[in-house]
Amino acid sequence: MLRVDWLDKQMDKCDLMAEWLYREFGYEFAQQSLSNWQHEFADGQRDGNWKCLIATERDQLLGGATLARNDLSDRPDLGPWLACVFIAPEARCRGLATRLIEGICEHAREEGVTALYLHTHSQSHYYTRLGWEVLERFEAWGKEQCLMSRRL
Template structure:
């Protein structure tokens, strides 16, 4: 699966595919990730992460959700998203939905896309981390404990079996 039609109800059809197929959105994705997850990290860090996820043949990968020609969300499939747990791979990472399109199912569809994409490529597990609880549990993720995030905070670690 390299593209998927979303079931989200945002008023127009949404498709999900590789950011590499829409390179003109690279800067917008980097801006979104920096604004959502920056917390003291400069924008250049996120621009580098996004730029180096444009090779469709290897991780890391970035995917985008489009309503027509409008960017409405993004998600990544990365080798590692948490420095303290480099033993775990791969990771669903950097899930972001444009504020105007939240609470309509698009976040769930982005998760489903990465889950199916990963399963088709032979992965048997996925991981993610979050600083909050409730959302990912509702979408089938299993909380497996806390882990330190650099430099000094604890985050919730989740696992998803793909078997």
């Protein structure tokens, strides 16, 4: 049975989630080791810097999405952020990413957040379908990025 829950309640899955993110978004971690990121991500579950919502099935991690305090160092004026959205390849095309993203948005709304931000280099069309708007385009990590926001 599919289960959606906060990662801080299933910390045994934290290192794997962090590893998936490190491998998928490696260009963002060029200056950081995997073990360093795993430690930062685990700490972020406790201090709220990287609050991750995960999907599991039969106790197997399928993916997650994160509410981050700061996900773009060049834009400390913006936040919080939808970040670290990743679904394992074998679990894709089931609507999990959308469900997790909406879970993050609902949680942020309940916390009094009125807007979320994200950046992506390849999924702007997907996020547009979910109600996100492109604010600007910029260059980072050798790729054109879209800075997007969504009113809650």
